[in-house]
Amino acid sequence: MNRTIIISNRLPLQITIDDQKLDVTPSVGGLATGLKSFHRDGDSVWIGWSGLTKEEIPDNLLPEVEKKAREEACIAVNFTAEEIDGFYYGFSNRSIWPLFHYFMEFTEWDADKWEIYKSVNQKYADVVIENYREGDNIWVHDYQLLLVPQMIRDKEPNASIGFFNHIPFPSYEVFRTVPWREEILKGMLGANLIGFHTFDYERHFLSSVSRILRHQVQFNEVSLPDRIIKVDSFPMGIDYDKFEQAALKHREVTAGKESELQRRLNHHRQKSPDSKLILSIDRLDYTKGIANRIRAFEYFLEKYPEYIENIRLVMLAVPSRSNVPQYQLLKREIDELVGRINGKFATVNWIPIWYFYRSMPFENLIDLYTSCNIALITPIRDGMNLVAKEYIATRTDQTGVLILSEMAGAFHEMNEALIINPNDFEQIANAIQQAIKMPKEEQVRRNTILQKRLKRYSVEKWADDFMTALERTREIKPAFKAKRISEDVENKILKRFQDTRNRIFFLDYDGTLVNFVDKPENARPDPELLELITTLTKLKKTKVVLISGRDKETLGTWWQDVPVELIAEHGVWVRKTGKEWQLNENVHNDWMENVRPVIETFCDRTPGTFIEEKNYSLAWHYRKADPELGEIRANELSNVLKELISNHGLSVLEGNKVLEIKSSGVNKGKAAGKLLLKRNFEFIFAIGDDWTDEVLFKELPNSAITVKVGLKKTVANFFVNETSQVRSLLNKFIEADRNKEKPIEKKA
Ligand code: ADP
Ligand code: G6P
Numbered sequence: 001m002n003r004t005i006i007i008s009n010r011l012p013l014q015i016t017i018d019d020q021k022l023d024v025t026p027s028v029g030g031l032a033t034g035l036k037s038f039h040r041d042g043d044s045v046w047i048g049w050s051g052l053t054k055e056e057i058p059d060n061l062l063p064e065v066e067k068k069a070r071e072e073a074c075i076a077v078n079f080t081a082e083e084i085d086g087f088y089y090g091f092s093n094r095s096i097w098p099l100f101h102y103f104m105e106f107t108e109w110d111a112d113k114w115e116i117y118k119s120v121n122q123k124y125a126d127v128v129i130e131n132y133r134e135g136d137n138i139w140v141h142d143y144q145l146l147l148v149p150q151m152i153r154d155k156e157p158n159a160s161i162g163f164f165n166h167i168p169f170p171s172y173e174v175f176r177t178v179p180w181r182e183e184i185l186k187g188m189l190g191a192n193l194i195g196f197h198t199f200d201y202e203r204h205f206l207s208s209v210s211r212i213l214r215h216q217v218q219f220n221e222v223s224l225p226d227r228i229i230k231v232d233s234f235p236m237g238i239d240y241d242k243f244e245q246a247a248l249k250h251r252e253v254t255a256g257k258e259s260e261l262q263r264r265l266n267h268h269r270q271k272s273p274d275s276k277l278i279l280s281i282d283r284l285d286y287t288k289g290i291a292n293r294i295r296a297f298e299y300f301l302e303k304y305p306e307y308i309e310n311i312r313l314v315m316l317a318v319p320s321r322s323n324v325p326q327y328q329l330l331k332r333e334i335d336e337l338v339g340r341i342n343g344k345f346a347t348v349n350w351i352p353i354w355y356f357y358r359s360m361p362f363e364n365l366i367d368l369y370t371s372c373n374i375a376l377i378t379p380i381r382d383g384m385n386l387v388a389k390e391y392i393a394t395r396t397d398q399t400g401v402l403i404l405s406e407m408a409g410a411f412h413e414m415n416e417a418l419i420i421n422p423n424d425f426e427q428i429a430n431a432i433q434q435a436i437k438m439p440k441e442e443q444v445r446r447n448t449i450l451q452k453r454l455k456r457y458s459v460e461k462w463a464d465d466f467m468t469a470l471e472r473t474r475e476i477k478p479a480f481k482a483k484r485i486s487e488d489v490e491n492k493i494l495k496r497f498q499d500t501r502n503r504i505f506f507l508d509y510d511g512t513l514v515n516f517v518d519k520p521e522n523a524r525p526d527p528e529l530l531e532l533i534t535t536l537t538k539l540k541k542t543k544v545v546l547i548s549g550r551d552k553e554t555l556g557t558w559w560q561d562v563p564v565e566l567i568a569e570h571g572v573w574v575r576k577t578g579k580e581w582q583l584n585e586n587v588h589n590d591w592m593e594n595v596r597p598v599i600e601t602f603c604d605r606t607p608g609t610f611i612e613e614k615n616y617s618l619a620w621h622y623r624k625a626d627p628e629l630g631e632i633r634a635n636e637l638s639n640v641l642k643e644l645i646s647n648h649g650l651s652v653l654e655g656n657k658v659l660e661i662k663s664s665g666v667n668k669g670k671a672a673g674k675l676l677l678k679r680n681f682e683f684i685f686a687i688g689d690d691w692t693d694e695v696l697f698k699e700l701p702n703s704a705i706t707v708k709v710g711l712k713k714t715v716a717n718f719f720v721n722e723t724s725q726v727r728s729l730l731n732k733f734i735e736a737d738r739n740k741e742k743p744i745e746k747k748a
Contacts, residue, residue, distance in 0.1 A: 002160075004044040004467065007128055007148065008141035009088065011048035011074050012036045015065055017056060024068055027051075028283060028318050028359055030236070030386045031141055031166045037239040038463035039073065047127050050076035053084055077127055079120060086116025089323045092144040095178075098326070100143060100167050101287045101381040102174060106326050109179050118147060121187070125151035132156060137470055140191065142166045147183065150190025162470040163191035166236070167383040168409070169201040172208045185213055189222065192473040194231045195466055197384045197409040202233045210627045216712075217627075225710050225721035226484075228476050234466050235413055236384050237458040243393035244455075246366045251396065261364050265371040268312065275310040276436055279372035281365070281387045282379075283320035284357070286330050289380040289405065289422045290317060294337045294353070296378070296428035301345055301352060303429050307436070309350045314372060316356045331357070369394035374401045374435045377408065378422040384409040388417070389454050398444040398451070401435035403428070413453060416446040482708055482719040485729070489718070493705055494736040500682040501541045505730075506672055506696060507533075508688030509548040509555075511656055512709050515723050518624060520550075520612055525558055532730055537563045537577075539737045545675065547571075547668050549653075549660060549692055551614035552581050570653070570662065570692055571671030572616045584671060587616045587663040591648055595661055598640060606633045617662035619655075634659055656690035668692055669699030676700075686716075687726060 012032045016023045027033070039046050050057075050065055057065055057078060069076035079087070090113035098106035125148050128138060132152075139162045140148045149163050165188075175181060185208060188194055196202045202220065210217040215224060222229040258266070268277065278297070282288040297313050317334065321327045338355045345352045360368075369375075375391040385408040392402060392414075402417040404410065411419060418431040483489070497503065507513060513533075514523045525533075537544045545565045548555060552568035556575060559566060566575040567584070574584045596611065599620050603609050608624035620637060622630040634654075641652050641661055651664040668688075676684070684704035686696055689712075697706040697716050706716035709726060720726060 002043075002135045002137050002471075003133070004042060005128055005131060005136050005138045006035065006039060006044055006046040006048075006141065007124060007138065007145065008032070008035070008046070008048050009092070009144035011046060011050065011069065011072075011076060012039065013069070013072055013074065014051040015068055015076070017052065017058075017061060020058070020061065022061065022064055022068060025359070026362070028320075030384055034236050034238065034386060034459045035141070035463070037242065037459055041460070042463075044073065045131060046072075046074045047077060047124065047131065048074065049084075049088075050078055052078060053081040054078050055081050075127065075131065077124065079123070083116055083120050085323075086113045087120040088144065089321065091117035093321050093324050094326075096143045096146070097167070097287075099174065099178065100170050102168075102170060103286065103381075104174065104177070106286070107177075111179075114180055118183075121145055121147040122151055124148050125155070128152055129155050132159065136160070137162065137467060139164065139467075139470070147187030148190075150187045153190035160470060160474055161191045162193045162195065162466060163188055164195040164234070164466065165201065165205075165383075166197070168381060169196055169205045169208075171204045172211055175204070175208045176212060181208070181212055185209055189213075189215075189224065189229055192227075192229060192476075193466070193470045194229060195234045195469075196231075197233065197235050198412055199233045201383075201409075202231055206231055207628075214627065223711055228711070230469065230473050230476065232469060234462055234469075235409065235457065236386070237454060237460075237462045238386050238389045238393060239460070240393050240455045240458045243366075243369075243390050244396060246362070247370050247394035247396045250366050250370050250394075259363055259367055261360075262367040262371070265314075265367060269371075272310060275312065276307075276374060277372040278311065278313045278374045278376050278432065279368055279391065280313060280315040280376050281368065282317060282377075284317040284327065284331060284334070285320055286326055287379055287381050289378045289407075290315075291330070291333055291337060292380065292422055292425075293376060293378045293428075294334070294341060296425040297352070297376075297432075298341050298344075299425040300429040300432050301341075304433055308345060308352075309347055311352070311432075311436070312350075313353045313376070314356075314368060315353055316358075316360065316368065318359050319357065365390075366394060370396075372400070374403060374432065376403045376428075376432070378403070378405045378420065378428065379408050380405075380422050382408040382410075386410075388414060392447060392450045393454055395447055395451075398447040399440060400447065401438055401443055402450075403431045403435055413457070414450060416449050482714050482716050485707070485718045485720060490729075490732070494732060496705075497683055497685075497733055498736050498740055502679070502681045503539075503541060503683040504543045504545065504675075504681045504685070505536065505733075506545050506547050506668075506684075506686040506688075506700075507730075508668075508690075508693050508696075508709075509546055509550060511689035512687055512693075512723060512726055513546075516623060516656070520621070521554070529727070530562060532727060532734075533559075533564055534562050535734050536730060539734065542737075543681075545672075547671065547688075547696065549617075549619070549655065549658075551612075556581065567668070567671050569614050569617055569666070570660075570668050571666050572662075574671070584674070585663065585666050587666060589616050591645065591650060592618060595641065595644065598644060599637065599661075602633055602637045606630065609633070612658075616666075617660055619658050619660040621658050623657035630657065653692060655692050667695040669695035669697075672696055673699050687720075687729075 008031055010027050010032050012027050014025050014027050065076055094108045137160045141164050149161050152161055206217050209215050209222055215222050220231045338353050342351045342353055369391050377388045388404050388410045404414055404417040405422040406419050420427045420431050517523050547567040549570045552573040555566050555568045563577045565577050572585050572587055573581050575581045599611050606625050609622045612619040622634055638652050649664050653660040687707040689709035708714040708716040708719040
């Protein structure tokens with residue numbers, strides 16, 4: 001596999017400086033602890049923040065900071081205190097973090113902090129570019145770096161970029177409150193592959209993409225004009241062997257060699273062999289439900305007083321993001337709660353809660369995991385929660401009971417745990433009692449299944465699956481034969497154009513010459529377009545036909561002074577240059593009275609949709625409707641209409657977010673065919689963006705140059721991404737005609 005550039009805000013190591021001396025400690029948090037083994041075992045370089053601000057690093061120590069990072073194949077990026085304040089303590093942890101965890105009341109929107117977030121994301125992207133070598137896979141992590149994928153893509157359009165979000169992605173209803181929601185989604189969509197822990201986060205993301213950016217989403221793929229992005233769920237695992245081995249080693253530690261913490265835990269056990277230890281480990285974060293957990297424990301002691309003196313909650317809270325006010329308030333709340341409950345229930349021999357507020361070395365973590373009979377993990381909302389998995393992995397004799405919140409991503413894979421709703425104290429209290437009473441055989445049975453699963457889907461497997469899926473995106477090709485017009489192909493087309501007489505252009509209007517807008521009447525041609533088409537029509541031996549589904553009145557008014565031939569309503573009407581409109585087909589419109597009321601009922605039930613009435617057809621537009629509802633109703637309406645109009649010589653045409661009912665046998669292909677019968681054209685060019693243009697492409701001779709606008713299924717030979725490229729191509733024809741004498745050459 002190719003080299004991987006990992007990029008996350010936090011490096012797996014944290015550097016601090018005390019009295020001109022560097023101290024390096026491992027980082028806490030699921031992302032760093034989880035990815036560490038992938039980094040250790042593979043060919044990768046990891047870019048991230050050293051944990052220090054620029055002001056904290058004296059000039060003479062900067063080389064040493066860089067060296068310490070390099071020793072672990074890391075590149076340390078340092079930021080000023082102002083940047084860290086705006087980016088890390090600011091937008092990342094006062095806006096995105098609370099919102100994505102559904103703590104809307106904690107979410108702050110500050111335009112200055114957003115600006116700093118953007119500039120720090122750009123700095124990260126620049127460091128990636130500096131270190132990028134062709135063929136590398138780039139793996140961007142988490143909510144602090146949502147804009148980085150697109151920033152990298154802007155400089156390295158062909159790079160293979162994966163993005164993994166380690167926290168929940170909220171529902172569209174919540175995400176849409178972000179003032180900069182479009183930028184954030186576009187930033188993420190710079191990746192080729194976007195990963196989430198669970199399918200729920202994935203579907204929330206896809207729903208936001210389709211509703212906010214209106215991109216086409218099919219199953220788990222997002223189609224952009226020029227790329228397809230894959231979105232999938234990959235539940236992160238743990239370094240199972242590391243925890244299992246550490247626990248096995250821990251068993252071998254002889255008396256007198258154990259840690260101080262272990263000695264205290266042993267002492268507790270020896271004093272009352274039947275008593276139980278409940279473990280609680282998290283970063284001190286409001287998403288973790290620590291306060292609720294303590295209150296639920298209080299409720300348990302009230303409900304089951306027989307356990308007083310026979311149970312203890314061992315609570316480890318790791319300091320985190322302590323510059324953010326909510327974290328400071330939470331710290332105070334927990335201190336008070338622990339104090340109050342210990343005061344309320346303590347006896348001379350016993351206190352109910354042992355509370356540690358600090359980070360601990362790995363060995364102590366293992367002491368806790370292996371010594372506690374029950375793990376109580378009750379987040380209000382958590383992307384995954386690795387602590388739950390680590391607890392199970394260390395239970396080498398398969399005893400122990402995990403009580404787990406259904407709001408943690410890990411819940412989906414850990415159904416054999418006792419699952420609780422973190423807001424239901426009654427349920428938590430009962431689960432604690434059930435855990436205390438659970439027979440050993442049942443514990444072993446549940447944990448055996450859990451262990452097997454966690455061992456199989458370890459963090460190595462997780463990373464491997466993600467990287468394999470990323471590698472595979474290199475092969476994603478659009479599911480059709482059209483090719484992008486390369487410079488070489490373009491030159492060949494222009495050369496053919498120069499060399500031929502009798503040339504014809506079929507140009508679709510909406511979505512081809514102009515972009516779609518909210519209301520059809522607002523898509524009037526701009527002066528630049530009018531001039532472009534006028535110039536094109538003036539080229540010798542060149543016929544230009546605007547072929548559209550629009551009604552003749554609108555087209556006629558908009559193109560009144562331009563000597564272009566117009567075909568309206570998909571071929572019902574023709575206006576030859578300088579002539580009046582003529583009916584091109586034998587059509588009737590007496591059916592409209594019956595069909596209109598049916599469509600109106602769909603308009604009433606589908607907000608954002610409306611009817612466009614033409615002379616011989618009715619169109620139902622649903623571009624502005626909710627995308628999912630729009631598709632459902634379009635399907636429904638199409639079926640209803642097909643039934644209604646059968647045997648009436650009518651058909652339902654499915655365009656780009658529009659359904660049109662019109663006389664059968666009227667289509668752009670037939671209209672163009674009639675024109676081509678009258679004269680022999682040596683050069684035929686057709687361009688269009690939707691289904692109605694496909695009929696045109698099919699009808700044209702093989703020698704025609706057919707071009708689709710947008711990356712969609714097509715029978716056309718070529719595609720361009722967007723309307724601006726259509727205009728630029730047409731300008732090149734004009735240019736080529738002017739320089740007829742100059743042969744087209746490949747530019748250097
Ligand atoms: P989050 O990523 O939100 O912090 P997780 O439960 O997914 O939550 O990950 C926490 C990680 O931090 C785990 O891998 C755990 O082992 C580690 N960790 C938690 N507490 C400590 C601690 N006191 N000392 C060292 N590592 C810790
Ligand atoms: C969670 C986030 C990580 C973050 C970690 C620790 O796991 O998903 O991105 O690194 O918490 O938080 P911190 O703010 O200390 O980096």
